[in-house]
Amino acid sequence: IGTTPAKQESWKFLGTLVSAATVGAVIFILNEAYGFVATPEQPNPMVAPQANAMAAIIEPLMAGSGVSWMLLGIGAIIAILVNWLGISPLAFALGMFIPLPLNTPLVVGGLLNHWINKSSKDKALNNARHQRAILISSGFIAGAALFGVLGALIIFLTGNGEVLNLNLWADPHGTGAQIVALFAFIGLLAYFVWETKRAKKED
Template structure:
């Protein structure tokens, strides 16, 4: 039932949640576009000698040079890395370049004004738009889906980078930092993080995989990536069976949930995610609910809620770190042809189930105990 019905309803809800997010941010998006075009065609001019230290940025010529290098690299990848024609590569390149250029200003402005970055919604819109554009030039099937995913990945990365860096600049402004130095070191941080993330993804894919195959019978869930792939697959696959009715049901549910004041994206992801990922979220939400009702002192409740958020964030970071370390260990054993350690059947035994329940319960008890140690700020 989950695989054939509920999951598809969740996909429809995720798609509609992205559209709702874009609609809600329409004023911010319009203002960001106006600001972007105004800065491009209006052209602020001034002597750098008259600028304050806290107003100095990297020279625009250097930025343009790096943008051109990046654009050339993306075009070469489309032309040589995918099995598409030169015309299709040009269309794909223009699509990713224009959407990324426009949407990054939206993400930066959204972070600056409201403190949230609608990455999921704009990435989903990018995938849908790119799917229609690529289909119109005859690019379908696996090549079309790969091109659309690459476009979505580039735009998603650009959105995340721009939103995150605006946050850095805001903090730097409050601390009195020099923007040009922040921008210069950001390039180094980007190179290091790109290399690190690429290596981690390679290890995870080689060890666990992200799609169920004979070599990877128990892959990682990767919910958002698989959800977005499921959205564009029917758009790019000619003759594919599409559960439009279930998608429509999910879209309607997302609209109704939004009217009730609940986040449609979180609700739709809850329908899409399997039970093993939903259970911790459900229990964490229950704990959060009772913590907020634990006292009539608003300051104390706020302190407890903030401590709970910090502990939960630590759990997430710790799980990610140990997941990567486990994958690295498994990858090392695999590369050394060591297969004596067989733990594939261990999670299915009753001992593993009892141990997991006990440890999970201890984590919840520790979390509640530590939350109640929080004190209201005077």
């Protein structure tokens, strides 16, 4: 294709630098817009369970305040027992520390994945549906992440944490908002199932 190892390595290093700069900028913007820890300025921070879990482990080590080795040991024993029972320790651990609002879509996705893999007696068709389901799910995740960063960027540039609030409901956590969100979630699931069922063995 007209390239050389030196050019490939140069572009790889450039890609690494651009990626690192982009990630750093995104984390900075998210922290300024939402925050990761509850503070007087950010009373409702963005949920970051994995980052907070790692911070809870690393902070005592760095501060020299002592680590709860007993809890870590209990966790290791539970992981061994769970693995012995044939359950993924990683999946079990994620289910333990990820908040319920984030965990519920994971459970629904797991149930859908199980149903898709068993939706036909034709293994080739099931595999095609599974691959399309992965593609659609990846698109959902990427789209949600991009819009989340875009929203944070708007808040960061305007300096107004309520700029994205359309004030459709007096109480964003009230019954009306929850019902609309539930119907939107059901609609998303319906589209997911419909699009997945369109997969063919030739795909």
